[in-house]
Amino acid sequence: MKIWVDRLLREGVVERGVLFEADAAGLVVSEDSAVDAPPDAASLDLATPGFANAHSHAFHRALRGRTHQSGSFWTWRELMYRAAGRLTPDSYRALAAAVFSEMVATGWTSVGEFHYVHHRPDGSAYPDHAMEIALADAAAEAGIRLVLLDTCYLAGGIGRPLSKEQTRFGDADVDEWLSRWRSLHEALDGRSPLVTLGAALHSVRAVPREALARVARELPSDIPLHIHLSEQPAENEDCVAAFGHTPTELLAAEGVLAPRLSVVHATHLTENDIRLLGEAGVHAVFCPTTEADLGDGIGPAIELMDAGVDIAIGSDQNAVIDPLLELRGLEAGERLRSLRRGRIAPERLWRIGSAHGYASLGLAAPARVSGPLDLVELDAGSLRTAGSRSEQLPLTATGADVRRTIVGGRVITHDQTSIAERLQRGITALFEEDR
CATH class of the missing domain: 3.20.20.140 (Metal-dependent hydrolases)
Structure with missing residues (x-):
């Protein structure tokens, strides 16, 4: 699995063109910087x-x-x-x-x-x-x-x-x-x-x-x-x-x-x-x-x-x-x-x-060699974040600005409408006796 990040925001520092490769367990086995995106890698814009x-x-x-x-x-x-x-x-x-x-x-x-x-x-x-x-x-x-x-x-x-x-x-x-x-x-x-x-x-x-x-x-x-x-x-x-x-x-x-x-x-x-x-x-x-x-x-x-x-x-x-x-x-x-x-x-x-x-939690730091390839892609140009300096995004962005979430090198996608419907069903059933 390969993930290429155009701008990796790691501990407040922006690194350009970072390529991660992960093994079958989702752990980072190699990392290169200042490289172009290879055709076989998933590409992210700004990620942390x-x-x-x-x-x-x-x-x-x-x-x-x-x-x-x-x-x-x-x-x-x-x-x-x-x-x-x-x-x-x-x-x-x-x-x-x-x-x-x-x-x-x-x-x-x-x-x-x-x-x-x-x-x-x-x-x-x-x-x-x-x-x-x-x-x-x-x-x-x-x-x-x-x-x-x-x-x-x-x-x-x-x-x-x-x-x-x-x-x-x-x-x-x-x-x-x-x-x-x-x-x-x-x-x-x-x-x-x-x-x-x-x-x-x-x-x-x-x-x-x-x-x-x-x-x-x-x-x-x-x-x-x-x-x-x-x-x-x-x-x-x-x-x-x-x-x-x-x-x-x-x-x-x-x-x-x-x-x-x-x-x-x-x-x-x-x-x-x-x-x-x-x-x-x-x-x-x-x-x-x-x-x-x-x-x-x-x-x-x-x-x-x-x-x-x-x-x-x-x-x-x-x-x-x-x-x-x-x-x-x-x-x-x-x-x-x-x-x-x-x-x-x-x-x-x-x-x-x-x-x-x-x-x-007893886990190795993510997005580091030997650690899990876990990343979050953020939208730096939303209504909340437009004009923000990248390192200050924790003070302007919210979860609504998450574009994609990567866990173990795999992009995990969820339809938010579906999540909301499942939450509604589960919570309504749990409190049915209170109606």
């Missing part, structure tokens, strides 16, 4: 390495346009539980395939799916990892690169059992989750070249202290591990009351902080938290459109980066599916926090949206 969605809950897409009334994160969560309780393997596969297709259409080339809807509503197991296979098959159908972050979810809060609504999320204990994770690893092996398995700890609220260390110690060291961290002040308050530590300090005490860890949101941090995260070399995944929609707050992105933390982005609840709007939201949040412009340089935004997100 693919965007990584480092944090997604696909089924939350069903809540878009249904939960934006007044309330809090906690009232929104009750509506989310209602949607989660109605999913089946078949309905989830259909809905996720449409959601993943929407991601591809707007420029996401990879996604980390933070998945915890494991069991039937009564907590009994589906045969053969049915819910996880549904997500894997949905990603393969949509043509997106998936890292399935199978999530350990054992408690309904610090020192509290799972609620009825949370029953299907949980395993009996950490041993059962580890056993199920190992079995799932075998089940996914070889199923699709686009699908790999990672892991997640839901939060310090949902994973008991002793289980945190077990997971960090017993998972293979090359497996990416994610966790929701300090999304809400109430989480911090509960953790300090129970353990005398902030959530970050608790993770440090239990040996969870490590370069393979990604902390999601990281909104309400102390100076010591930031220092610990930087010293451990973790990634922090910010989800600006979700954090704004839920009223979570604005996290300390600049302070984290200055401490040595690499930032990535994610769509989280999928109220917005658009990598460029996430990047713009990240910069806008910093401007609102600091009352200053130009907080994150455009070339750094490109890295955040692409290479850092891929690294957070």
Whole structure:
């Protein structure tokens, strides 16, 4: 497979006439610059390495346009539980395939799916990892690169059992989750070249202290591990009351902080938290459109980066599916926090949206030799982007300016009308009981 790019915008620098060649697995085996387009290559005008969605809950897409009334994160969560309780393997596969297709259409080339809807509503197991296979098959159908972050979810809060609504999320204990994770690893092996398995700890609220260390110690060291961290002040308050530590300090005490860890949101941090995260070399995944929609707050992105933390982005609840709007939201949040412009340089935004997100998911950087040939072609002359300098496109373009998305060297096309119809069917069916 060969892809030729007239103008490759890589980390804010425009390179001309770049020719990529990929092997059968979609990995770049060679790259040449300043060459003419060969007749056997697909040609792109202006392209950038693919965007990584480092944090997604696909089924939350069903809540878009249904939960934006007044309330809090906690009232929104009750509506989310209602949607989660109605999913089946078949309905989830259909809905996720449409959601993943929407991601591809707007420029996401990879996604980390933070998945915890494991069991039937009564907590009994589906045969053969049915819910996880549904997500894997949905990603393969949509043509997106998936890292399935199978999530350990054992408690309904610090020192509290799972609620009825949370029953299907949980395993009996950490041993059962580890056993199920190992079995799932075998089940996914070889199923699709686009699908790999990672892991997640839901939060310090949902994973008991002793289980945190077990997971960090017993998972293979090359497996990416994610966790929701300090999304809400109430989480911090509960953790300090129970353990005398902030959530970050608790993770440090239990040996969870490590370069393979990604902390999601990281909104309400102390100076010591930031220092610990930087010293451990973790990634922090910010989800600006979700954090704004839920009223979570604005996290300390600049302070984290200055401490040595690499930032990535994610769509989280999928109220917005658009990598460029996430990047713009990240910069806008910093401007609102600091009352200053130009907080994150455009070339750094490109890295955040692409290479850092891929690294957070345990993937090699895209559009590099030995990495996946994942690219996004952008329209630099649309109503939104006309007149923009190429390197500043994260601050002017949106997902509507994506012309073509390339995953593993293959151009992935989706009809947006068809995606919308599939989403409508899946969401309407999910909420049929509310009519």
